Amino acid sequence: MQRSSKLPDSPKHLFPTWNEISPTKSATVSKSTTPRSKLGSEPRISFTWVDPEAKLPFWATQPKKDYVDVGPVIPIDTNEMRRWSFYRATIAEFMATMMFIYFGLSTIIGAGREAAESGGIGMVGVAWCFGGMIFVLVYCTSGISGGHLNPSVTFGLMVARKVTINRAFFYICAQMSGATCGAAIVKASNIYWDEFNGGCNAIHEGYSVGAGFIAEVMGTFLLMYTVLSATDPKQTARDSHVPILAPLPIGFAVFMVHLATISITGTGINPARSFGSAVNQSCWKDHALFLVQHWHRYTTSTYCEQLYTKKLRNLCNILVFNNSEIIAI
Numbered sequence: 001m002q003r004s005s006k007l008p009d010s011p012k013h014l015f016p017t018w019n020e021i022s023p024t025k026s027a028t029v030s031k032s033t034t035p036r037s038k039l040g041s042e043p044r045i046s047f048t049w050v051d052p053e054a055k056l057p058f059w060a061t062q063p064k065k066d067y068v069d070v071g072p073v074i075p076i077d078t079n080e081m082r083r084w085s086f087y088r089a090t091i092a093e094f095m096a097t098m099m100f101i102y103f104g105l106s107t108i109i110g111a112g113r114e115a116a117e118s119g120g121i122g123m124v125g126v127a128w129c130f131g132g133m134i135f136v137l138v139y140c141t142s143g144i145s146g147g148h149l150n151p152s153v154t155f156g157l158m159v160a161r162k163v164t165i166n167r168a169f170f171y172i173c174a175q176m177s178g179a180t181c182g183a184a185i186v187k188a189s190n191i192y193w194d195e196f197n198g199g200c201n202a203i204h205e206g207y208s209v210g211a212g213f214i215a216e217v218m219g220t221f222l223l224m225y226t227v228l229s230a231t232d233p234k235q236t237a238r239d240s241h242v243p244i245l246a247p248l249p250i251g252f253a254v255f256m257v258h259l260a261t262i263s264i265t266g267t268g269i270n271p272a273r274s275f276g277s278a279v280n281q282s283c284w285k286d287h288a289l290f291l292v293q294h295w296h297r298y299t300t301s302t303y304c305e306q307l308y309t310k311k312l313r314n315l316c317n318i319l320v321f322n323n324s325e326i327i328a329i
Contacts, residue, residue, distance in 0.1 A: 072161035081166060089145035089167075094174040094181075096149050097138045101182030101276045103314050104130050109192050109197040123262050130267070131255025138247035147247065150270045156224050166177075179276030187280045198281035201268040201290050212289055214313035215264045223269055226253040265289070 001078040030307035080086050107121075107129040114120025121128075138147035148154045151172040187193045187299070203212040230246040252270075261267045268274045275291060278284055 010022060028303055073164050075165050077164045077166065080164065080247050082235075086170075086241050090170045090174045092141045092144040093148060093171050094178040096141045096145075096147070097175045097178030097272055098182040098185075100133050100149055101134050101179045101273055104273065105183055105186045105199040105277065106190065109186070109190055111195045112196045113192050124259065126262060127255050127258035131251045131253075133251075134254045135247045135251025139251055142247065145171070149175065149236050149272075150223075151272050152220070152270065153224065153227055156227070160228065173247065175266050175272045176275055179272035180279050181276075183280045184274035193281075198277045199266075200277040200281050200283040201266040201274045201286070202283070203265055203286050203289070204263060209289065211285075212265045212286070215261040216268060216289060218267045219261050219267065223250075223255055226250055 019305070104126075107126055111121050111123075111126050115122060134149065137149055141147040142252055146157075148157070148171055154163065154175070155169045155170050157163045158165060163171075183198065187198065203209060226249050230249050257269055258267045261269075265286075271291050274287060277289075
């Protein structure tokens with residue numbers, strides 16, 4: 001065995017802590033016990049020590065991550081389509097969206113009818129219904145499909161590379177079909193469907209197209225930002241209760257958006273909700289705002305959230321530590 005003749009003054013500067021290896025032992029020494037051993041005919045141990053007064057590089061001064069950041073998924077994964085869990089998740093999205101639209105449209109029609117007679121639950125009641133249903137259904141389906149219930153949320157997560165393109169396609173088809181079926185059930189069972197135009201989204205009287213567009217942009221950004229923040233792995237690692245309570249902030253975001261935008265556009269932040277009513281009532285007025293432009297708005301909001309949480313954080317690290325190296329956080 002050969003050892004370095006020059007050792008540091010104090011063992012605390014020695015890295016890593018070394019252990020003697022008997023030359024008579026087998027040459028198969030585990031790398032975990034001797035991370036800096038080079039095996040040959042005779043085991044040799046090399047030592048590395050760090051000058052405590054030396055300036056460490058920028059990356060060495062950063063704390064280690066206390067979470068596992070899930071990397072971006074591959075764009076198309078055909079292997080997942082061979083598993084039953086993929087189709088079970090698609091069915092869950094269909095059923096959850098159908099129930100969401102049924103209860104939502106039933107509440108809209110019921111609130112409108114009661115308002116004409118005695119006031120009823122009003123706009124606040126409708127907002128509570130939509131926000132509460134999102135909370136309940138996301139909680140029920142998050143372990144199966146992720147609890148999207150919204151084609152634009154699925155599209156935004158696809159842009160953020162958290163779901164594959166093929167999964168996003170199946171989810172969106174299931175959500176649109178579920179919304180159409182849910183609206184059809186309301187139409188078949190509620191005699192006041194035509195009186196309240198099937199709960200279709202439209203820009204209300206007194207508001208311009210620009211006002212409706214701004215309302216939808218702000219509501220879209222709040223919802224997508226909440227979804228991405230609630231599913232952030234850093235939140236899960238640092239606060240263990242966050243995964244359990246994730247449906248709650250999402251539901252409250254939907255509730256708050258409805259309070260703000262029902263009087264302007266009827267709140268069309270969910271293209272499936274707008275599409276289901278439009279198909280069954282054949283009301284396509286202003287739906288370029290609710291269907292076509294949704295994809296652009298959700299893409300923009302997703303990129304803004306990614307820019308805020310990742311790119312700007314790296315830039316702040318560079319400016320604070322006065323170093324040109326960029327680290328992935």
